[in-house]
Amino acid sequence: MVRSDLxxxxxxxxxxxxxxxxxxxxxxxxGDWRALEANVYQRYFKDYKTSEYNRRKLANNCKLALIAYGxxxxxxxxxxxxxxxxxxxxxxxKLYARFAQHIxxxxxxxxxxxxxxxxxxxxxxxxxxxxxxxxxERGVHVPRGGKQMSTMRLWLExxxxxxxxxxxxxxxxxxxxxGTNLWVVDEVxxxxxxxxAFLKTLANMGGSDTYPSNDVERLASATYGIRYDEKNLxxxxxxxxxxxxxxxxxxxxxxxGRGAKPFRITLTGKLRKELIVPLISGIESQARPExxxxxxxxxxxxxxxxxxxxRHVKGLALEALxxxxxxxxxxxxxxxxxxxxxxxxxxxxxxFEGERLIFSRWQIQCKNTxxxxxxxxxxxxxxxxxxxxxxxxxxxxxxxxxxxRRYAQDVMRTTNLNVVLIDSADLAKIAKSPIYxxxxxxxxxxxxxxIKKLEL
Numbered sequence: 001m002v003r004s005d006l007x008x009x010x011x012x013x014x015x016x017x018x019x020x021x022x023x024x025x026x027x028x029x030x031g032d033w034r035a036l037e038a039n040v041y042q043r044y045f046k047d048y049k050t051s052e053y054n055r056r057k058l059a060n061n062c063k064l065a066l067i068a069y070g071x072x073x074x075x076x077x078x079x080x081x082x083x084x085x086x087x088x089x090x091x092x093x094k095l096y097a098r099f100a101q102h103i104x105x106x107x108x109x110x111x112x113x114x115x116x117x118x119x120x121x122x123x124x125x126x127x128x129x130x131x132x133x134x135x136x137e138r139g140v141h142v143p144r145g146g147k148q149m150s151t152m153r154l155w156l157e158x159x160x161x162x163x164x165x166x167x168x169x170x171x172x173x174x175x176x177x178x179g180t181n182l183w184v185v186d187e188v189x190x191x192x193x194x195x196x197a198f199l200k201t202l203a204n205m206g207g208s209d210t211y212p213s214n215d216v217e218r219l220a221s222a223t224y225g226i227r228y229d230e231k232n233l234x235x236x237x238x239x240x241x242x243x244x245x246x247x248x249x250x251x252x253x254x255x256x257g258r259g260a261k262p263f264r265i266t267l268t269g270k271l272r273k274e275l276i277v278p279l280i281s282g283i284e285s286q287a288r289p290e291x292x293x294x295x296x297x298x299x300x301x302x303x304x305x306x307x308x309x310x311r312h313v314k315g316l317a318l319e320a321l322x323x324x325x326x327x328x329x330x331x332x333x334x335x336x337x338x339x340x341x342x343x344x345x346x347x348x349x350x351x352f353e354g355e356r357l358i359f360s361r362w363q364i365q366c367k368n369t370x371x372x373x374x375x376x377x378x379x380x381x382x383x384x385x386x387x388x389x390x391x392x393x394x395x396x397x398x399x400x401x402x403x404x405r406r407y408a409q410d411v412m413r414t415t416n417l418n419v420v421l422i423d424s425a426d427l428a429k430i431a432k433s434p435i436y437x438x439x440x441x442x443x444x445x446x447x448x449x450x451i452k453k454l455e456l
Contacts, residue, residue, distance in 0.1 A: 009151025012065030033076030
């Protein structure tokens, strides 16, 4: 079976089967998957106009989808979730809402919902191919031609979360089913790795008890392999989580901290405890979850974020800038080589690729500095041998120095590389009219042609 990060869904949509009936069949033949398949075949697929082998295959697909959606074990036993849903069969609306909540939280449905809303907020053309590409940028792989996205949408539509084939979302219903507001999910996505691990650990400890902060920190370190700066724990973890309303802090006694005075911590009710761990785990499965709120913003808003006092926010904004520019010309994200927050929000390197007519690999450096120097461009050119890039693009929120431009010309004259230089003046024009990126790239292409002109 082709790998997919979304559950297998062939022959398992509400247009093909009735979930309550199938769960009743599964419970009747609990542990006997062959009898389950035979009954599903008789009930739903025996009259399909195809060969008996194919009809039997359809019934097998339905069983595999039950397993993929967490309703059946591979041994044919009904799971705890399946039993929970069976207990709700007298109240179908509640049953489908609970199933949708499971899809959203545990099967990456929330990532799909967030991605479709991001596409709509950016005014992107929507189809399943584009959705698959956007999901790929978030680290969610969906194979070409699969039914995973369509089947998931139909179950979410059954619960009233999605209302149209192009994934329009009923936000009120989504919040009801999810048990929290979607903006809280955005908020959680921008927490640091240390903050997310601390919050998960506190949820795992359970109950409404209070715990010494140093105990939670030690358990988080052991469980998730996170190294905390003990002296700066309040500043980097505790105060930010308190400001967002996830925890309450109370100063502890001297004895609890072996000479220090650790805080006593209580998890608030802002986010239900049973949602925290799967929700954060789903967010962490994305390639760059912190970027998500920025990727839906306009270029003007991204550029404004580059002036934020928070260095982490500036680093993310730089990465979002690279995504914005490359999406305009429909290149595919591959990897981030240098995190913006690792350089104090001063620079970030991102790799994109294109396959139209010929293969190209774009090595993008975005710099949030007053000027791009010769050394800046030279460093990027040096990396092309390792990264096998065909295009180096340096984007600056400042100016490109004359030395840097002369060096770029020398590189293009003596190698097969193309060096593209975009400065603050270009960014201002692109922010005003995104179409200007074509003018800027055409200008750079003509310059490269002049430099590389052959004398035959």
